[in-house]
Amino acid sequence: MGAHALDKELEAVAASARAALVREIDASGAWAADPVWRDVFATVPRHLFVPYYYVGVVGGYERRWGQSPDPEARERWVRGAYADTPLATRLRDGELLSSSSQPSLMAMMLTELGVEDGDRVLEIGAGTGYNAALLAHRLRDDDLVTTVDLEPEITESARRHLEDAGYHPVVVTGDGARGVPERAPFDRIIATCTLASIPPAWLAQCRPGGRILTPVATGLVALTVRDAGYAEGSFLSTPAYFVPLRGTGRPGPEPSALGAVPRRGREHDLFRFLLALTRGSVDPQEAYALWEREGRPGRERYGITVGAGSEWAWLDDPEGPYTWPLPA
Known part of the structure; x- marks a missing residue:
């Protein structure tokens, strides 16, 4: 649905809701380090990327869509499109x-992600196309942005949404874990889906000094790439819950032997992060003892190193004593 399909009244609602969202994000401090993003979010129309979406209701989901014959339903749709929620x-x-x-x-x-003018960016997980539009707007050059997704129906709809909004980054259908070698090298790689480990192809396609930002476990790790075989970096402090990458690298089931772990551990977000990060390589009781001994560390004390043909997560120091292998 193109912008022309909204009546003037709904366009005004969209503009007002978008401005309110920008004020909310501004107050959160999310872009304090690079305020250029304020204008980007104020300009790119999120509602064009979610012509319909689902909201949780008792017993399942309710569909909201912009073509509803009911004017009130259309207004609920456009307001919801600018709520600060997934x-x-x-x-x-x-x-x-x-x-x-x-x-x-x-x-x-x-x-x-630390995007700078002229950077070539690869996004893993096209989603609705909204994130690619934000990047294209920020870089003022659509050809610098590549977004990839495994599902043809997702890439087709992302491409359609992007065209409706007036952006034309390169949209590729393929396995995100393999990157997009024909568009490499990249200065920045950002993933919007959870992985169990860092695909080697990403390092090979990233310039030395480049940055990779990706969800792992229930956190976000920011890696600096040294060369095609080595990258290292720490987690951000914020929690992040994303849909797993389809195709390769899908996280396995969570360890089930949590019965002996005290309830305050089982229910604590930071302990569950440690469990997800060490998935299968540490007994939950041992992990809990370590977590308590180390003062219930926040995500920012953990990191990941990719090098010498292996990958490992660590607490405080890549050299140990606390390191855990990540799945190949």
Whole structure:
């Protein structure tokens, strides 16, 4: 649905809701380190990227869409499109396949990515196309942005949304874990789906000194690439919950032997992050003892190193004593 399909009244609602969202993100401090993103979010129309979405209701989901014959329903749709919440955009048999991330989290991730004029950026997980539009607007050159997704229906709709909004980055259908070698090298790689480890192809396609920002476990790790075989970096302090990367690198099931772990551990976000990070390589009781001994460390004390044909996560120091192998 193009911008022309909104009546003037709804366009005014969209503009007002977008301005309110920008004020909310501004107050959160998400782009304090690079305020250029304020104008980007103020300009790119999120509603064009979510012509319909699903909101959770008792017993399942309710669909909101911009072509509803009911004017009140259309207004609910456009206001919801500018709420600072993730929006479920694709479901299959009740399972969430794709979503548009929470705008303030997107703003924080884009700021942390450290994009500079002229950078070539690869996005893993095209989603609705909104994030690619934000990048294209920021860089003022659509050809600098490449976004990839495994599902043809996702890339087709992302491309359509981008065209409706007037952006034309390169949209590729393929396995995000393999990157997009024909468009390399990249200065920045950002993923909007969770991985169990860092695909070697990303390092090979990233320039030395480049930056990779990706969800791992329930956090976000920012890696600096030294060369095609080595990258290292720490997690940000913020939690991040994303749909797993489809194709390769999908995280396995969570360890089930949590019965002996005290309830305050089982229910604590930071302990569950440690469990997800060390998935299967540390006994949950041992992990809990370590977590308590180290003062219940926040995400920012953990990091990941990719090098010498292996990958490992660590607490405080890549050399140890606390290191855990990541799945190949």
